[in-house]
Amino acid sequence: MSKETISRRSFVKGFAASFVSLAGLGVLNACGNNSSQPASSSTEAASAASTAAATAAATEAALEAANTAAKAAGMTFTPGTYEATAKGIASDVKVTMTFDETSIKDVKVDTSGETPEIGGKISDEVAQKILDGQTADIDAISGATVTSDAVKKAAADCIAQASGQEVSLSDDSAAATGADWLGTKPEIAAGDITEEVDTKLLIVGLGTGGWAATLAAADAGIDTLVIEKKETPTGIREDIGGIGSKWQKESIKKFPEFEIDKMEAVEDIVRYGTGYVDYNLIKLWANESGELVDWIGGILEDSGKYYMQHEGGVGDTRYKERDKAYATGHSPHKTEEYADDKDVTTSSVFTEYCEKKGNIKFKFSTAIVELVQDDSGKVTGVIAQDQTDNHYVKINAENVLMATGGYATNTDMMNALQPMTQEMKVQCRIGSTADGSGIKAMLWAGGLMDPIHESMMFNRCAVKPDETAGYKTTGEWFWFGEQPFLKVNLKGERFCNESGPYEFMLHSMEMQPGHTYCDIFDANNKQYTEQFQEVGCCRLWPFDNGAISNRDYDSCWQSNEELIEKGYIIKADTLEELAKGLNIPEDTFVETVKRYNELCAKGKDEDYGKAPHRLTPVDTAPFYGVRTVAWHLTTLDGIRINTNMQVIDKNGDPIEGLYATGDCSGGFFANNYPNLFTGLACGRTMTFARHAVNYIASL
Numbered sequence: 001m002s003k004e005t006i007s008r009r010s011f012v013k014g015f016a017a018s019f020v021s022l023a024g025l026g027v028l029n030a031c032g033n034n035s036s037q038p039a040s041s042s043t044e045a046a047s048a049a050s051t052a053a054a055t056a057a058a059t060e061a062a063l064e065a066a067n068t069a070a071k072a073a074g075m076t077f078t079p080g081t082y083e084a085t086a087k088g089i090a091s092d093v094k095v096t097m098t099f100d101e102t103s104i105k106d107v108k109v110d111t112s113g114e115t116p117e118i119g120g121k122i123s124d125e126v127a128q129k130i131l132d133g134q135t136a137d138i139d140a141i142s143g144a145t146v147t148s149d150a151v152k153k154a155a156a157d158c159i160a161q162a163s164g165q166e167v168s169l170s171d172d173s174a175a176a177t178g179a180d181w182l183g184t185k186p187e188i189a190a191g192d193i194t195e196e197v198d199t200k201l202l203i204v205g206l207g208t209g210g211w212a213a214t215l216a217a218a219d220a221g222i223d224t225l226v227i228e229k230k231e232t233p234t235g236i237r238e239d240i241g242g243i244g245s246k247w248q249k250e251s252i253k254k255f256p257e258f259e260i261d262k263m264e265a266v267e268d269i270v271r272y273g274t275g276y277v278d279y280n281l282i283k284l285w286a287n288e289s290g291e292l293v294d295w296i297g298g299i300l301e302d303s304g305k306y307y308m309q310h311e312g313g314v315g316d317t318r319y320k321e322r323d324k325a326y327a328t329g330h331s332p333h334k335t336e337e338y339a340d341d342k343d344v345t346t347s348s349v350f351t352e353y354c355e356k357k358g359n360i361k362f363k364f365s366t367a368i369v370e371l372v373q374d375d376s377g378k379v380t381g382v383i384a385q386d387q388t389d390n391h392y393v394k395i396n397a398e399n400v401l402m403a404t405g406g407y408a409t410n411t412d413m414m415n416a417l418q419p420m421t422q423e424m425k426v427q428c429r430i431g432s433t434a435d436g437s438g439i440k441a442m443l444w445a446g447g448l449m450d451p452i453h454e455s456m457m458f459n460r461c462a463v464k465p466d467e468t469a470g471y472k473t474t475g476e477w478f479w480f481g482e483q484p485f486l487k488v489n490l491k492g493e494r495f496c497n498e499s500g501p502y503e504f505m506l507h508s509m510e511m512q513p514g515h516t517y518c519d520i521f522d523a524n525n526k527q528y529t530e531q532f533q534e535v536g537c538c539r540l541w542p543f544d545n546g547a548i549s550n551r552d553y554d555s556c557w558q559s560n561e562e563l564i565e566k567g568y569i570i571k572a573d574t575l576e577e578l579a580k581g582l583n584i585p586e587d588t589f590v591e592t593v594k595r596y597n598e599l600c601a602k603g604k605d606e607d608y609g610k611a612p613h614r615l616t617p618v619d620t621a622p623f624y625g626v627r628t629v630a631w632h633l634t635t636l637d638g639i640r641i642n643t644n645m646q647v648i649d650k651n652g653d654p655i656e657g658l659y660a661t662g663d664c665s666g667g668f669f670a671n672n673y674p675n676l677f678t679g680l681a682c683g684r685t686m687t688f689a690r691h692a693v694n695y696i697a698s699l
């Protein structure tokens, strides 16, 4: 081996055999799973997460060995310079070490991406400690434990490489194997915890689920602390899905087709999840969501600042669509008096509600780092970090409810668990703080993760004509993308029934070259969007019962004009010109449109079975086309819970004191998001949050 720096990739390649041997022990398999490759295909591995946990444990053990070995006299190394990285608190910490045959000769540490006044300034100090001690097993620098741990890990990795041990923790090897996204629970020295707080109930995360839990705790009179990573709360979303609310019942009086058979709905959600779901959780949503909507809608309406609407629409009832729509959506809208008042939000209304009740405290800019457990495994609180000055706080709580959202912005987790989603989407710019930190904390505490890893994605993202999908590509919101216009692949061919749930289209797209398709529409698109009778947030026209849609056609078209300006949407006078603008083969495309128009004229889709009212021809200039890919909204798999929302372990037993709801919890979705149940994600999140708190109150 030369004295040159040995890259992580060449090291991984060189030690492929080592990985094979670890895989043979059942350590490195079953990762990188997605819907078509369920992690549970291994009977041994209960989930990819537990496999990752096992991997982390195995690598920890190997690191121990590496550390011990580095200290032992007589140890030999292959001379050279080695480098490794490990996750710190805000960046990848890098360690570069030079070895001769028997010792560490030089150490360079780069923590410059860490918090400047804390981890960012320890590089020289820790490098010297490693060199002086000839070991990675140095004492952590007080106040910078997480950064110190990352340095120790990366240094141990370098030692392992130099001594030929079968271990690697660096991040691109993790991406290659999908193994190291979990890491190990941070060790926070008692001396680093400078604040301690007691509460009966701790709610972690103040988004959709956190708010429903907080309001339920306010009603139940429980002494509650709510911590939220950001400086302000995340509000609730536009559509809340439920069955049996008073608003829905009112609509049904006039529109009997909106009536929902609960068992049929439950069966359909189970079918969407192809069985990888907890039947009882879905029944619980079906049974309690109407009451949830009445309760939360009541709080909003009583403020005088909001009113609720039931979104009454199930599509064009003349036709039996392949995928049935359920009128489950409910939306809060501001009353006329407050419509333009930017200070009035659902969060401001809820905050006032809690202030009146007097039993809720909020602590913002505070992120959970890990859960604290007693010897029996019961969760007794958390260690959190104040984001303003990075001090640690210990929060002792009788019960902890996690509502920290999913992991859409955690690239390591996404690469490892959802590689296909990474191929379909563009860079995640949803302003989300969903980084999987809550999920990781629950895994460290023994929680079990869903076996199928999947996401909610909109097929509403435009890329430029020379671009294709992929998480490194940037893109632009393209709300129109959901409309069931003609869609062609990059060869100019039609490839699916364009009418269906978001992910059906995107998964069909994943099977096409470049994981990208083109939406094609013409000058008559306005009348077609009305004729489509879309439901949920895809709808651009008032619902059948008069409820307003989330967005209307005119605002959407205005956005389209901007996309034309920016070169995303191509506008052309001829189909040939359109094909040229989109960089797709002209002849094939023209043939495809000809065939599609014939089917439209017949009123029967003999090729893909799209319903007649959605077969709209492309025959009137100007013609429009845009390359469309996925916009990632959130992840849908999380930590398994029982019907009291208690987090369960791999034996199905509850971890006492620990509850979860929303995107950090599991058992409800698999393989796709059934968006034809409008607002299902928020509906289950809020229903379960309230149920959990009511259960805690009853203890």
Ligand SMILES: Cc1cc2nc3c(=O)[nH]c(=O)nc-3n(C[C@H](O)[C@H](O)[C@H](O)COP(=O)(O)OP(=O)(O)OC[C@H]3O[C@@H](n4cnc5c(N)ncnc54)[C@H](O)[C@@H]3O)c2cc1C
Binding pocket: 204, 205, 206, 207, 208, 209, 210, 227, 228, 229, 230, 233, 234, 237, 238, 239, 240, 241, 366, 367, 368, 369, 403, 404, 405, 406, 430, 433, 434, 435, 437, 438, 456, 537, 632, 633, 634, 661, 662, 663, 664, 678, 679, 680, 681, 682, 683, 685
């Ligand atoms: C643009 C968009 C529109 C959507 N529209 C809808 C819709 O209309 N209807 C629907 O059903 N679904 C919708 N969804 C999905 C829906 O938002 C989620 O399923 C739902 O919000 C989940 O709620 P949650 O409480 O689990 O997570 P979130 O609402 O994301 O809240 C999680 C909170 O936890 C905080 N947090 C994260 N990590 C930590 C930590 N370590 N410590 C402390 N706090 C932390 C976050 O900052 C955040 O405030 C939409 C998603 C997006 C992105």
